[in-house]
Amino acid sequence: MSEPIPRARPIAAARLMKRVMADHFLRLDEAARDPSRKVAWCNSVGPGELLHGFGFEVYYPENHSAILGATRKATEYIPYANARGYSPEICSYLTADIGAFMKGFTPLKKAYGIEAVPRPDVLVYNTNQCRDVQDWFRWYGRHFGVPCIGVHTHRNIDEVTDTHVASISGQFQELARDLAGIAGHSLDMDRFRDVVRLSARCSQLWEQVLRTAMARPSPLTFFDGTIHMGPAVVLRGTKVAVDYYETLLQELRSRVSDGVAAVEGERFRLYWEGMPIWGKLRSLSEQFLGLRSCVLASTYCNSWIFNQLDPDDPFDSMARAYTELFIVRSDPVKEQYISRMCADFQVDGIIYHDARTCPNNSNNRYGMPGRLADRLGIPYLTIDGDLNDLRLYSEEQARTSIEAFIEQLDQD
Amino acid sequence: MPLFAGVDVGSSATKAVLVDEHLRVLGRGTGDSGADFAGAAESAFEQALGQAGVTRDIIGYVVSTGYGRGNVAFANAQRTEIHCHAKGAFHLFPRAITVVDIGGQDNKIIQVDRRGRRLDFAMNRKCAAGTGSFLEEIAHRLRIPLQDLSGMASRSTDVTVSIGSYCTVFAQTEILAKIRAGIKREDLARAAMVSVARRVLETLAVSNEVVATGGVVAHNPPMKEILSEILGVVVHVPPHAQHVGALGAAITAAGK
Structure with a gap:
C-alpha cells in the first residue's frame, strides 16, 4: 500500500x-435555430444512418444523459421526473434527462455555451435496447408536439433469421416514408448508401481501436473506451468520425508497438459486463490503476460495432446490424459472446455491474455469472450500482468488493 | 522477538489483536468506532498493548482492515475485511469452511477451501437488511436496550413469528402491526434474528461448515442456533468472534 x-x-x-x-x-444548436434545417432525435443504437441519409442533423438524448451522469448532475435531476410519475426504478437516463429538461438545465451550457438541447422536428427510436427509449422519446414528442416514430425490434433472439431481417427492414422502409413527409423530400439513395459506407468504416475502425486492448499490456482501458466511443455513437455515418478513429487507432497502435501500458505494471486483465457508472468513471479508473489491474474489454463499448452494415444493401444490412446486437440476443448467444471475448482478451476476471434501473443491460440477473464461471473457470464479481442514479450506489462497499476481488485473484 | 498487530476499524466497533510469531494471541482491544476512526484505532491498539503488557516499540508490523482501514496512521499495510475474516477464521478452523461475518453495516459470506484459499465472496446488497444496524433499529422499535435483545430472543416461545420485509423501515412498520396484534416482544426479537439469518442465506450458497464471526454473533448467542437452523449446516462461533477480522489482520502482519 x-x-x-x-x-x-x-x-x-x-x-x-x-x-x-x-x-x-454547436452544429446541432445552429441547426435547431435555422428554420431551413431539420433536427431528428435518435437513440444510440437507432437508425442514425437513415436520418443522416435524409440530411437531418442527429441528436442523441442518451449521450446527453450520459453527460449528465458523468458531470454528476443526473442524481440532482432524477427526482423531478420521479415526482411526475416516472418511477425511480425505470431507466435513469430517462429520468435524469427529462428531470433536467423540466428544470431548464443542460450540461451543454457549461461545456459549450449552449442554452438548451436542440428542438426536434422528429424523434426516432428503436426498441432494440429497451422499451424505455420509446417512453422517453414520447414524453418529448408530446412536449414539442412533433412526431415520435420508431422500430419495434424482436427480443431475446437466438439466431438472427431472414424473417427477423425482413421484419426490421420493412419497418425501416416504412420509417423512410414517414421521414420523407417530415424532411419534405424523398430519401436520396446515393446519399444514404454513402452514409452507410461511412458508418461501416467508423464501426470497423472502432472495433480495431477496442481490439488493441488484446495486447499485453493493454494500451487502453474500458474507462477510456466509454469516453472515446462518443463519435461512434453520435457521429457515425460522417467522415468526421472516420477521421477521428483513424487518428486514435494510429496512436493506440504506436502504444502497442512501444509497449506503453494504460495501467502501468498491468497484473490482471478484467472484463466489464453491463453499463458504466457514469458519475464514478474517474474514481473507479483510479482504483483499478492503483490495483494495477486493467479493465480492458466490455460488452458495452462493443455495442457500437455494426459488422453487417453494407452500402450495397442499406436497409437489409442495417436491419441485420441492429438486430445482431448483444442486447437483443438470448442468454446462450450472450454467453458465447462473452466467452469469446474473455478468450480473445485473455481475461482474468469478470465484473458484472448490476445497474438497478437498467435490467436489459444487467446480465447478472438470471444466473449468467455462475454459468460462465463454471464454463470458463474465470472468477467474477457483481457490483450493485446504476448508470446515472448515484443514490443506488454504495461506493465504500463497491471499493471494498473490488479490492477483495483483486486480492482473490492475487492468491492464485 | 517482535509482535504483530491487526486493527479492524469496523463501522460500529474497532478491534485490535496482537500476536507473536507463533500466532499466539497476547492482547485484544475493543472500542466504539464512533466518528473518530483514527482515535478509535489508537485506543483499541493501546488496550491490546496494555493487555499484553508490552509497549508499541516491540510491534514489528501492523495491518489495518475494515471500513476505516485507511484511517490507521500507524498501519504498515491495509487489507480488506474479506481477506482478514477469511484468514482469521481459517486459522481457527483450518479446513474448507464458509465464513459468515455479520457486522454493523454489512455482512460478508466468504468461501474458503481446505488450503485456506478464498474461492468466492459476496456482500449484502446496499441496504441494512441482515446487519447489526437492522437489529439496532428493531431493538429501538421494541424499546429495549440492544444488549437485552439477545436475552429476550432466547425467551421466545413462538418460533412461527416472522418478519417478512427486507427493508429496515418496512420491517419496523411490520413490527408495529404485530405489536398491535398482541405478539410478544420476545417472539419479535427472535424473528428479527431469523430475518438477519435469512438475508445471509440469500447472499451466497452455503454448502459446508460455517464459521460465524463479527459483533452480531458475538453478542447474540441465539444467532448460532438460528443460523444453523436456517442454513441447515453446522455453525461454529469461535470465542472472541468479534475479533476474527483483527486476528486475520494480525496473522497477515506476521506474514503467515
Whole structure:
C-alpha cells in the first residue's frame, strides 16, 4: 500500500475528440435555430444512418444523459421526473434527462455555451435496447408536439433469421416514408448508401481501436473506451468520425508497438459486463490503476460495432446490424459472446455491474455469472450500482468488493 | 522477538489483536468506532498493548482492515475485511469452511477451501437488511436496550413469528402491526434474528461448515442456533468472534 499509485496516461487524441464533440453540439444548436434545417432525435443504437441519409442533423438524448451522469448532475435531476410519475426504478437516463429538461438545465451550457438541447422536428427510436427509449422519446414528442416514430425490434433472439431481417427492414422502409413527409423530400439513395459506407468504416475502425486492448499490456482501458466511443455513437455515418478513429487507432497502435501500458505494471486483465457508472468513471479508473489491474474489454463499448452494415444493401444490412446486437440476443448467444471475448482478451476476471434501473443491460440477473464461471473457470464479481442514479450506489462497499476481488485473484 | 498487530476499524466497533510469531494471541482491544476512526484505532491498539503488557516499540508490523482501514496512521499495510475474516477464521478452523461475518453495516459470506484459499465472496446488497444496524433499529422499535435483545430472543416461545420485509423501515412498520396484534416482544426479537439469518442465506450458497464471526454473533448467542437452523449446516462461533477480522489482520502482519 505504500507504493505510489501510478498515474493514468492520457490519450493525446482526446483533445481532438473534444473538438469533434464540441463541433457536433454547436452544429446541432445552429441547426435547431435555422428554420431551413431539420433536427431528428435518435437513440444510440437507432437508425442514425437513415436520418443522416435524409440530411437531418442527429441528436442523441442518451449521450446527453450520459453527460449528465458523468458531470454528476443526473442524481440532482432524477427526482423531478420521479415526482411526475416516472418511477425511480425505470431507466435513469430517462429520468435524469427529462428531470433536467423540466428544470431548464443542460450540461451543454457549461461545456459549450449552449442554452438548451436542440428542438426536434422528429424523434426516432428503436426498441432494440429497451422499451424505455420509446417512453422517453414520447414524453418529448408530446412536449414539442412533433412526431415520435420508431422500430419495434424482436427480443431475446437466438439466431438472427431472414424473417427477423425482413421484419426490421420493412419497418425501416416504412420509417423512410414517414421521414420523407417530415424532411419534405424523398430519401436520396446515393446519399444514404454513402452514409452507410461511412458508418461501416467508423464501426470497423472502432472495433480495431477496442481490439488493441488484446495486447499485453493493454494500451487502453474500458474507462477510456466509454469516453472515446462518443463519435461512434453520435457521429457515425460522417467522415468526421472516420477521421477521428483513424487518428486514435494510429496512436493506440504506436502504444502497442512501444509497449506503453494504460495501467502501468498491468497484473490482471478484467472484463466489464453491463453499463458504466457514469458519475464514478474517474474514481473507479483510479482504483483499478492503483490495483494495477486493467479493465480492458466490455460488452458495452462493443455495442457500437455494426459488422453487417453494407452500402450495397442499406436497409437489409442495417436491419441485420441492429438486430445482431448483444442486447437483443438470448442468454446462450450472450454467453458465447462473452466467452469469446474473455478468450480473445485473455481475461482474468469478470465484473458484472448490476445497474438497478437498467435490467436489459444487467446480465447478472438470471444466473449468467455462475454459468460462465463454471464454463470458463474465470472468477467474477457483481457490483450493485446504476448508470446515472448515484443514490443506488454504495461506493465504500463497491471499493471494498473490488479490492477483495483483486486480492482473490492475487492468491492464485 | 517482535509482535504483530491487526486493527479492524469496523463501522460500529474497532478491534485490535496482537500476536507473536507463533500466532499466539497476547492482547485484544475493543472500542466504539464512533466518528473518530483514527482515535478509535489508537485506543483499541493501546488496550491490546496494555493487555499484553508490552509497549508499541516491540510491534514489528501492523495491518489495518475494515471500513476505516485507511484511517490507521500507524498501519504498515491495509487489507480488506474479506481477506482478514477469511484468514482469521481459517486459522481457527483450518479446513474448507464458509465464513459468515455479520457486522454493523454489512455482512460478508466468504468461501474458503481446505488450503485456506478464498474461492468466492459476496456482500449484502446496499441496504441494512441482515446487519447489526437492522437489529439496532428493531431493538429501538421494541424499546429495549440492544444488549437485552439477545436475552429476550432466547425467551421466545413462538418460533412461527416472522418478519417478512427486507427493508429496515418496512420491517419496523411490520413490527408495529404485530405489536398491535398482541405478539410478544420476545417472539419479535427472535424473528428479527431469523430475518438477519435469512438475508445471509440469500447472499451466497452455503454448502459446508460455517464459521460465524463479527459483533452480531458475538453478542447474540441465539444467532448460532438460528443460523444453523436456517442454513441447515453446522455453525461454529469461535470465542472472541468479534475479533476474527483483527486476528486475520494480525496473522497477515506476521506474514503467515
